[in-house]
Amino acid sequence: MAASGVPRYLNGTLSASSPFQDRPPLITVTPLGLYCAPGDFHIDPWRPVDRALITHAHGDHARGGSRRYLGARAGEGLLHRRLGADATIDTLEYGERLRINDVTVSFHPAGHVLGSAQIRIEHRGEVWVVSGDYKRAPDPTCAPLEVVRCNTFISEATFGLPIYRWDDTRLVAEDILRWWDANRAVGRAAVLFCYALGKAQRILAELARLTDRPAYVHGALNSLVAVYHEAGVRMLPTQLVSETEKGMSFAGALVLAPPGAGGSTWMRRFGEHETGFASGWMRVRGNRRRRGFDRGFVLSDHADWPDLLRTVADTRAERVLVTHGYSDPLARYLREKGVDAAPLATPFEGEAED
Amino acid sequence: MRRLADLYEALDQTTSTNAKVDALVRYFKEAPPEDAAWALYFLTGQKLKRLLTTKLLVGWTQELTGIPDWLFAEVYASVGDLAEVIALLLDGLERPARPEELPLSVWLEQRLLPLRDLDAAEQRERVVSWWKAMPRRELFLLNKMLTGELRVGVSATLVIRAVAQVAGLPPPGVAHRLMGTWTPSPGFFKQLVSPDVSDGDRSRPYPFYLASPLEQAPESLGKLEDWLVEWKWDGIRGQLIRRQGGVYLWSRGEELITERFPEITEAASALPEGTVLDGEVLAYEDGRPLPFARLQRRIGRQKLTPKVLAEAPAAFIAFDLLELGGKDVRELPLRERRAKLEALLKDRPRFPISPSVKAGAWEELARVRGEARERNVEGFMLKRLESAYLTGRKRGDWWKWKMDPFTVDAVLLYAHPGHGRRSSLYTDYTFAVWNGQELQPVTKAYSGLTDEEIARLDRWIRAHTREKYGPVRSVEPEQVFELHFEGIQASPRHKSGVALRFPRIARWRTDKKPQDADTLDSLKELLHAHR
Ligand SMILES: [Zn+2]
Ligand SMILES: [Zn+2]
Numbered sequence: 001m002a003a004s005g006v007p008r009y010l011n012g013t014l015s016a017s018s019p020f021q022d023r024p025p026l027i028t029v030t031p032l033g034l035y036c037a038p039g040d041f042h043i044d045p046w047r048p049v050d051r052a053l054i055t056h057a058h059g060d061h062a063r064g065g066s067r068r069y070l071g072a073r074a075g076e077g078l079l080h081r082r083l084g085a086d087a088t089i090d091t092l093e094y095g096e097r098l099r100i101n102d103v104t105v106s107f108h109p110a111g112h113v114l115g116s117a118q119i120r121i122e123h124r125g126e127v128w129v130v131s132g133d134y135k136r137a138p139d140p141t142c143a144p145l146e147v148v149r150c151n152t153f154i155s156e157a158t159f160g161l162p163i164y165r166w167d168d169t170r171l172v173a174e175d176i177l178r179w180w181d182a183n184r185a186v187g188r189a190a191v192l193f194c195y196a197l198g199k200a201q202r203i204l205a206e207l208a209r210l211t212d213r214p215a216y217v218h219g220a221l222n223s224l225v226a227v228y229h230e231a232g233v234r235m236l237p238t239q240l241v242s243e244t245e246k247g248m249s250f251a252g253a254l255v256l257a258p259p260g261a262g263g264s265t266w267m268r269r270f271g272e273h274e275t276g277f278a279s280g281w282m283r284v285r286g287n288r289r290r291r292g293f294d295r296g297f298v299l300s301d302h303a304d305w306p307d308l309l310r311t312v313a314d315t316r317a318e319r320v321l322v323t324h325g326y327s328d329p330l331a332r333y334l335r336e337k338g339v340d341a342a343p344l345a346t347p348f349e350g351e352a353e354d
Numbered sequence: 355m356r357r358l359a360d361l362y363e364a365l366d367q368t369t370s371t372n373a374k375v376d377a378l379v380r381y382f383k384e385a386p387p388e389d390a391a392w393a394l395y396f397l398t399g400q401k402l403k404r405l406l407t408t409k410l411l412v413g414w415t416q417e418l419t420g421i422p423d424w425l426f427a428e429v430y431a432s433v434g435d436l437a438e439v440i441a442l443l444l445d446g447l448e449r450p451a452r453p454e455e456l457p458l459s460v461w462l463e464q465r466l467l468p469l470r471d472l473d474a475a476e477q478r479e480r481v482v483s484w485w486k487a488m489p490r491r492e493l494f495l496l497n498k499m500l501t502g503e504l505r506v507g508v509s510a511t512l513v514i515r516a517v518a519q520v521a522g523l524p525p526p527g528v529a530h531r532l533m534g535t536w537t538p539s540p541g542f543f544k545q546l547v548s549p550d551v552s553d554g555d556r557s558r559p560y561p562f563y564l565a566s567p568l569e570q571a572p573e574s575l576g577k578l579e580d581w582l583v584e585w586k587w588d589g590i591r592g593q594l595i596r597r598q599g600g601v602y603l604w605s606r607g608e609e610l611i612t613e614r615f616p617e618i619t620e621a622a623s624a625l626p627e628g629t630v631l632d633g634e635v636l637a638y639e640d641g642r643p644l645p646f647a648r649l650q651r652r653i654g655r656q657k658l659t660p661k662v663l664a665e666a667p668a669a670f671i672a673f674d675l676l677e678l679g680g681k682d683v684r685e686l687p688l689r690e691r692r693a694k695l696e697a698l699l700k701d702r703p704r705f706p707i708s709p710s711v712k713a714g715a716w717e718e719l720a721r722v723r724g725e726a727r728e729r730n731v732e733g734f735m736l737k738r739l740e741s742a743y744l745t746g747r748k749r750g751d752w753w754k755w756k757m758d759p760f761t762v763d764a765v766l767l768y769a770h771p772g773h774g775r776r777s778s779l780y781t782d783y784t785f786a787v788w789n790g791q792e793l794q795p796v797t798k799a800y801s802g803l804t805d806e807e808i809a810r811l812d813r814w815i816r817a818h819t820r821e822k823y824g825p826v827r828s829v830e831p832e833q834v835f836e837l838h839f840e841g842i843q844a845s846p847r848h849k850s851g852v853a854l855r856f857p858r859i860a861r862w863r864t865d866k867k868p869q870d871a872d873t874l875d876s877l878k879e880l881l882h883a884h885r
Contacts, residue, residue, distance in 0.1 A: 162421055163429050163442035274368075283442070284433050285366070286777050289507075290805075295367055306446070329428050336422065 020126040020151055021318075026103075027121070027128055027154070029344060034130065034154075038123050039103035041070075043130050046347050053105065055132025056116035057082045058197060060348050070098075072107040074143065075115020077227040078197065094143065110134040111145035112301050113198030114231055120148050128152045129315065133324070135300065136307040137169055140205040141198070141233045145311070153317035154344065158302040159280050160326030166280070166304045172297055173206035179276060179295055184252035189273035193259045193293070196221045198301050199278060200256050201228040204235035207254075216241045216250070218257035218266075241269070280304075312339065324348045357385055358393055358458050359491040365508050374508055378516030382547075387540040388459040394546075395538035396504045397513045402462075404502040405469045406477055408436055411500060414478055415440045418447065418485070431825050434777020437497030445490050453489055459540075466499055511746050521547035529561040529745050533604075556597040559604040560630065560676050560684065561745040565735060565752035572716045572755060575736065582688060582739055583711040583719060585731040586754055587671060588646045589636035594618070594670055596625040597680070603635075603670075611635075616658065618670045621704040628680030629698070631672045632743075633708070638669035641706070643730045646855075647843050672699060673708035673735075676743060684743035691743065723755070732756055732840065759838035760880060761860065765793055765868045766833040769815045771825050772800070779812045780827070783859075785837060789850075789874040793831055796850045796877065797839075802859030811862070834866035835859050842880050852877055 027036050033045030033052075041051040048065030055061050055071075057078035062069075064083050071079050073091040080089060092098055094117065097106045102124075107117035112133040119130045129150040136145055176192065183190040194200050200221045205228075207215070214237040217225060222240050229235070241255060250270045261267065262275065277293045280300030288296035303311060308330060312320050320341040322331045327343035334341035364377035378397075382390050416426055421443060433439045456465075465484070469477055481500070485493060498504035511525075514532065518525040528546065536542050575581065591606040601622045603612045612619050615635060625631075637644040637652065644666065652658075652666040675695040676684055683691055699705045711734065713719040723734060733756035741751035764785035772781030782800040786793035803811065811833070818830040838860045845853035852874075863870075 161429050161432060162419070162425065162446075163433060163439065165442075165445055284778070285438055286434055289366075290776055290779070292369065294369055326428075329425060333422075333425060 023126065026123050026126060026152070027130065029346060034346070036103060036121055039100045039105065039121065041100060042066075043119055044132065044348070051100075053119055054079060055110065055119060055130065056113055058113070058133065061132060070105075072109075072115050072117040074109075074231070075117065077230055078113075078115055078224070081223065081227060094146070108146045108148050109143035111136060111139060111142060114142045114201070114228055114233070116142060118145075118148055120150065126151050128154070129317075130154045131156055131311075133158070133302055134311065135303045136311065137166055137300075137304075139169070139202055139301070140209075141201050141228060147311070147314040150315050150317050152319040152321065153312060153315045154321045154323060155308065155312060155330075156302065156324040156348070157308060157322045157327045157330040158325040159300065159304055160308055160322070160324075160330035162305045164280060164283055164300075164304045165306060166298060166300060169206060169299065170209075172278075172299050173203070173210060176203065176276070176278070176297055177207060177210050179274075179297075180254045183274055187251040187272070189250040189253045189255060189270040190276065191255045191257060191267070191270060191273050192276045192278060192297075193257055193262055194278040194299075196258045197224050199299065200258075201225060201233060201235060202301065203256065203278060203299070204238065205233055208234050208236045212236070213254070214239055216244070216253055216255045218255070218261055220258045220261075221256055241266075309334075312341075355458055355461055355492050355495065356455050357381065357389070359489075359495055361393070362495060362506060363491065365506055371512060374512050375516050375519070378508070378513060379519050382517060382520045386457065386459075387543040389457050391538040391540055391543035392458050392462055394513070394517070394532075394543065396499075397506050397508060398510055398532060399505060401502050401504070402466070402499060405466055405500055406474075406481075408501055410474060410477065411436070411440060411481070411497070414482055414485075415443055418482065419443050431771060432778055434771065434773055437494055437501055437503065440497050441490055441494035444485055444493060447486055449489065450487055453487055453492075461496075462499070462538075469500075517547065521549070523547070523549065525745070530558065533559045533561060556600060557595065557602045557610070559593045559595060559602070560682075560743075562591065562593065562606050562632070563744045563752060564747040565737075565754040566747055566749045568736065568753040568755040572719070572736070575753070578713065578716055578719070580739055582692065582737045583713065584673060584708045584735045584737070585711060585729065586733045586735045586756065587634040587636055587643065587708065588730060588732045589634045589643070589649055589671075592633060592635045592670065593676070594622055594625075594629075594631045594633065594672075595677075596622050596627065596629040598627070605635075614653070614658070615668045615670075617663065617668055621702075622670075624702070625705075626679070626698075628677060630675070630677035631670070631695075631705075632674035632676055633670050633672040635668055635670055637666040638671070638706075639667055643671075645730050645843075646841070669704070669706065671706050671708045674743060687740045687742065688737055689739040692739075756840075759840055759860075760842065762787065762796075762837050762839070762854075762877060763834055763863060763866060763871045764796065764837055765831045765871045766811075766829060766835060767793060767795055767831060769827045769829055770798075776808075779808060780815045781808055781812075783835075785835060785857075786831070787850075787872045787874050787877060793868075793871075794850050794874050796848075796852065796874070797837070797854045797857045799835075799837055799857040799859050802838075803862065807862055831868050834863040834868060834871055836861040836863050842877065844881055850874060850877075852881060 027034050032042055032047040032049050034043040041053055042049040043053045044055055044061040045052050046063060050067050052066040053070045057075055062079060062082045068088040070090045073093050076089060076091045092107050094107055094109055097104050104122045106120045108120060110116040110118045110132055112135055116132060118132060121128045127150040129148045131154060133156050134145050180190045194203060204215060217238045217240060219240060219242055225238055255270060274294040276295035276297055278297040278299040280298060280302060281287045282296030283298045312334060318340060320334055320339055321344040322341060323344050323346045331341040331343045361377055361381045365374050368374060385393060412426060430439050484496060488496060514525050514529045518528045531546050593604045595602040601619045602610060603615060603619055605611050637649040648666040652662055655662050672695060675691045678694055696707060699707055713722055736753040736755055738751040764787050766783050767786045768784035769780035770782035771777055772779055782798060784795050784798050786795045815827060815829050819827045820830060821828045837857050839854040839857040841855035843853055844851060
């Protein structure tokens with residue numbers, strides 16, 4: 001890779017125009033969500049529809065009320081938690097193909113959270129891939145992203161600015177452990193905020209490589225931790241905060257909680273404590289200071305800038321449509337590098353879930 | 355440099371003041387004096403004169419990273435701190451496994467300061483070679499020094515507390531030694547922490563004691579007779595020093611303003627040796643203060659022509675005595691300091707004493723406060739008669755009881771992103787009032803909302819943007835805010851014809867519709883009321 005962070009293969013090699021450019025787009029944005037007409041289904045719709053294909057269980061992608069759902073089998077447990085036990089959810093193994101009307105669909109690992117998938121849709125030789133959210137950094141809680149070659153790639157851009165670049169996850173995990181240890185040494189609790197689905201389990205799994213001390217978790221995380229356990233992910237042993245004895249001291253404990261718990265009366269029980277937040281947004285100092293956390297740990301389940309560029313190049317897509325966050329700058333940057341790219345307006349919000 | 359980066363990180367990573375002081379103490383104990391002096395220089399908020407233009411730094415960063423102009427602007431808008439932007443962007447560069455480590459003083463004295471004498475090509479060569487060899491944390495600090503904006507988020511009080519702890523001295527003594535101008539040399543630092551008390555600098559002022567705003571009912575302060583009540587003057591807080599044949603006038607911003615007020619310093623040479631007064635510099639005529647705007651106009655003038663001096667004659671209204679006969683008297687109770695001050699200035703009409711306002715009871719005082727605006731003062735100062743002259747803003751003994759502010763209901767028209775830690779939010783706003791059928795922008799304001807309100811408003815702004823002008827957005831004219839301000843003056847420079855003093859947001863009036871906002875005419879009426 002060049003010093004600039006621009007993969008060399010992005011320079012000019014992708015300007016070939018699509019052989020399918022005269023066809024109507026396979027996927028369009030409708031008021032209900034991304035829609036595939038020849039297959040007559042929606043992908044991650046934001047309104048109830050007849051048939052919904054779901055990339056992953058985060059709230060902005062998996063919404064209730066649709067008549068039937070199709071997702072990756074590895075994500076089945078999480079989808080049921082999100083959509084309700086009585087939702088009609090069919091699943092496919094990663095890579096398994098299914099014909100729906102005029103198209104063939106399959107799910108491929110996205111490396112984002114447990115069971116997350118990119119959805120590949122093939123129609124008369126033309127291939128589109130909807131990435132949902134994805135990352136390339138190693139994650140012990142889910143299958144790594146599989147590069148899927150396609151004609152059109154719908155990419156996320158939550159961290160689509162060149163300042164976003166992640167350090168090795170293991171170093172971040174060691175940092176978290178050091179912070180926990182430092183607080184333990186002075187008898188303080190360390191309360192680490194992180195998103196309940198994905199990030200929390202990833203941290204517990206990364207820490208399990210370094211220690212076997214148990215951690216305490218907020219109720220919102222606990223049931224999701226159970227789903228990960230069922231999927232065979234090795235994590236630190238956890239105990240529910242609400243099940244501890246009244247008046248128990250949390251001195252020296254690590255507590256994982258969703259960001260919404262910060263500043264609430266729920267926090268009082270921890271006595272003297274420091275707070276941390278694990279998120280890609282913590283890369284920028286001002287974001288951490290504004291939210292008043294003692295520590296920020298830069299850890300994201302989304303691709304950083306170099307990995308966004310790398311993935312776009314790896315798919316060899318002739319056309320790239322960009323959703324989430326910094327879609328305008330990423331699309332413009334790609335265009336200037338010779339890629340046919342455009343932002344695609346959707347209400348997906350990687351920001352809230354990272 | 356690594357030690358400073360560790361300190362910066364430690365300060366940045368805690369919100370506890372004790373932890374901050376601990377980190378500072380650790381640093382000052384471990385660092386050699388030549389480094390400690392420089393660290394202290396930055397910690398006390400002093401800045402290097404700019405070494406090179408930020409434009410150069412941006413250009414070199416773009417060369418190294420291939421980031422186009424528009425993308426650099428985008429990134430800057432989202433981070434809000436140039437030094438940080440550059441450090442983050444350059445993070446993709448290959449770095450040596452074992453970076454070289456140089457002491458802070460060597461960085462400054464042998465590397466950074468000499469940059470000033472080099473041409474742009476040489477500057478580029480050096481800076482780029484440093485960038486390529488430094489870890490991210492240090493690179494960020496280096497950029498901060500290069501841009502002359504290295505400020506560390508720690509108050510002077512904490513720094514003083516830490517140095518005092520290291521030196522084993524009382525904090526006020528350290529604070530005094532840190533006042534005025536000093537150069538970051540090892541000698542200075544050694545002197546600072548030395549137990550020897552015979553300081554040489556005759557121009558050095560004492561740290562100002564600052565009043566806190568009175569938020570509770572004045573009755574809660576106890577009996578009125580325990581308090582000295584003075585008008586709160588609307589001028590420049592100053593400290594007048596007469597020592598060893600010299601006269602020095604310092605502003606609260608630790609700026610030496612002796613030359614700006616020749617009539618005051620001239621009169622002060624008649625004061626006895628070893629006198630230090632605390633007071634207010636005012637535009638003053640016929641025994642009465644003039645509006646602040648008159649003084650402000652004078653400050654704005656480059657040359658003090660006789661005409662300028664005649665338009666806004668200045669006086670120093672004394673209200674406290676800090677040194678008498680060369681002796682620090684700050685520990686004496688205010689009652690005694692005041693008596694000595696009155697005795698000292700009795701036959702010196704050029705130094706009026708801030709009169710004490712007499713009233714029988716708090717209620718009566720509250721009524722008198724209503725006269726403040728006519729008198730061109732801001733309200734009352736309440737000082738406990740038994741109090742010593744403390745350092746900084748210590749609550750309890752000195753209160754400012756301001757008169758009620760002016761208010762106006764105005765409509766949000768433009769939003770601007772904040773700076774520094776708030777750069778990813780819209781935190782600065784332009785407000786408008788009705789001028790006939792049109793909304794006329796009248797003022798910008800930024801403070802006053804809670805973090806939660808700022809976040810809510812930020813979301814609203816993003817969802818109701820009409821147009822973007824660079825980082826600025828115009829929004830649907832729907833949201834009404836109650837603004838408070840301290841004064842208003844006619845201003846030909848503003849399109850609205852008026853300028854508000856200290857405008858801030860008092861409340862988000864979600865109960866009001868834009869048509870309920872005030873009019874420009876009603877604002878202009880205040881202009882005439884405020885004479
Ligand atoms: Zn997601
Ligand atoms: Zn998402």
